[in-house]
Amino acid sequence: MPTHEKILLKNMDQPGYTGSLKDYEAVGGYQALRRVMKELAPADLIDIVKQSGLRGRGGAGFPTGVKWSFIPKDYTGPKYLCCNADESEPGTFKDRQLMERDPHQVLEGIAIACQAIGAETAYIYIRGEFRLGAKILEHAIDEARQARYLGENVLSSGVPIQVYVHAGAGAYICGEETALLESLEGKRGMPRVKPPFPATHGLYQKPTVVNNVETLANLPHIVTRGADWFASIGSPPKSTGTRIFCLSGHVKQPGNYEVPMGITFRELIYEHAGGMRGEKPLKAFIPGGASASFLTEAHLDVKLDFESVAQAGSMLGSGGVTVMEEGTSMVWAALRLMEFFYHESCGKCTPCREGSSWLVQVLQRIVDRRGRMEDLQVLADLCQNIVGRTVCAFGDAEIAPIVGTLQYWRNEYEDLIRESTAISTTSKELPVLALNS
Template sequence: MENMKIILKDIPDLHKIEVYESNGGYSALEKALKKMTPDEVINEVKTSNLRGRGGACFYTGLKWTFMPKETPKPKYLCCNGDESEPGSFKDREIFEKNPHQFIEGTLLACYAMGIKAAYVYIRGEYYKWINLLQNAIDDAYKKGYIGKNILGSEFSTDIYIHRGAGAYICGEESALMNSVEGKRGYPRVKPPFPAAYGLWGNPTTINNIETLSNIPEIIKNGGQWFSKIGEPKHPGTLLFGVSGHVNKPGVYELETGTPLMTIINDYCGGVTDGKEIKMVIPGGSSMPPLTKEEALTIKMDDASLKAIGSAIGTAGVMVMNEEADIVKVLLRISKFYYHESCGQCTPCREGTGWMMRVLKRIDEGKGRMSDLDLLIEVAQNIEGNTICALGDAAAWPVKWTIKKFRKEFEAKIPEVEEKSVPLNKVHSLRYS
């Protein structure tokens, strides 16, 4: 398969504005401002079938049409660079290697939706990348690509970086907006959706950094061109962030539909020490894991993963070899979600801690066989019952890892005759 690159191109020093310009950078912005109406830009993005790279895979062009055209209110764009999910580390690569393509994509989005201010939300600890992006934004201001009357046109937009304080929940779009407003990062109940009631109650669109970074090439080459790359129903490339038991972990830009084993073997140098795969998480820690058999044949795109009960998420691929302790892996993941639950919704606040404590007990050899069904039941009671998808993100790994790797859990449970546990005792386990 051809190794097509749309964002992480092999051009030395592409992060520098002069190098970006001499390789066609900012020409899409010029083309849009001089030759295209905002609607034509949106239509091109719709034609491309670009889908969000932040996890939910929603159609970007369609999302942009939700923004009201005639409104006296200011409109906003939030660029989501929070990237706090374990296993996801690809947006930082864009800030480092090709920040101007992201900036240009942001400007094109603002032009298309009539937006005059964009906020780039980045986790505060990502100090290095915040500085790199700020330098790139400063350079783009100096050259007249950002600010008033961009490239001599009527269009004016500002781009601001907003530093988060280090909370996974602030990547969720409505919590992100509360955080930008200076409030606690609590997700908001939807509806109203951000296009109707977003930042400070004004129409707002939220897009991921990688999503926006695709826009300049779509405007330059046309939506049709983009729609033919990779899998037609989920076109383009993905920045696969591969970690775990592979010889060359890192971020690899490859077409959607690339077989997982091609990524692991041809790009990541295979599984460490020539060992077998035991489990692969395909899209960040919240996505249901794949067994070895599934990993051997799966193609990495939305439909293929959905067909086997998983999802592409952020394309953060976590590989675990035959020696991995799956109980410890799930306990670690559950600790993360317990720690990061904002506490607003009871099922998530209580359920994440409950799942973590039962898993800890199993890991310590003190579990019971009935714990496995209990864990699945708790997970199912969180799923779909919370304001935001953090609840689902915490529940899916528990539910699916136990369903697919039950033997690994059973192996840690002592073979003692199990007495039936009265319901009130089961509940008291939450505090044990």
């Protein structure tokens, strides 16, 4: 198996590494922050991150340095950094490992980002179920305050950086950056209409940057080893650095794998994750969390970078790769994912709120052998009426499982519907129901 240098998961792989401040300092921790506070002006820091090519690891892949540069420079009031630790995308579990096993790496990244945008306060919005992660972070913040890496006067620079942990209540939508801000303000977590964007009207209507945990954890390494070093890893110029891919499903060794962007799905699944768990060949995989459209065995040689996965018709998203073996019912898989989206729709936008319920009902009907051939058009029409018609990207995400399965496995839908017709002509117990029944 090819070996690649790990960046983010490196420390925790060392025998005996506990993630304590002592352990983190022993591997060079907080040296990047020292350099930032002593040598680098915020504008230089933003330039370094721009040159590194770092793009957001939360899903959308927006260039981090560019996002920071949208914060108004002449604004003298409070600005905020929010670390998005909501991690609720099904199949994604990398941020949790980063926070639980190497919390100071995340905190150092947060402090560096604060200095770049001139924020004195950062909030870590952590998914409610991550109680252990929240506790570990609280403890690490205490350690960092005592050592003056955080607090009133960071490293005697006169600059204050305060970090607070805020636990959500376990809503998927609160990972969407503006719903996160609403929730942080104590309101019901629902996305805001954009523009205005958080860069000018974010938390409490103040300039705000929202960055993912993994994005922030990269920063100490970029500062220490340089933009060119980072930009040389992966698939330059647009997909630089490593990604932590979360492998789940029918593979031998599920787990988190940090690899340079640009390796193929075949390499990730068969060499890193040990291949399929049994004799059955691979049938399908989700390349980037539940919001990303399915790909097939024919896409195994697609490269794991932003552009290649988009060209293949899906997205790299959050890095959650879920593998399914031959024999998996793709209609059932679409229903299972759709049930999640229906449950998590915040209800703000009618197409998403109503459409997700209808999509579940139609899929359930097909799975229950009560479907009709017209249902395939109904599914396609419903998807068409949701995409692009919602305040946030949730609407586009929730139709992905249906659009993908209809594209590649339409025959499975048709087979189930044919079974329905056979049952309905021989049994009076399973009537064909109308859409609104």
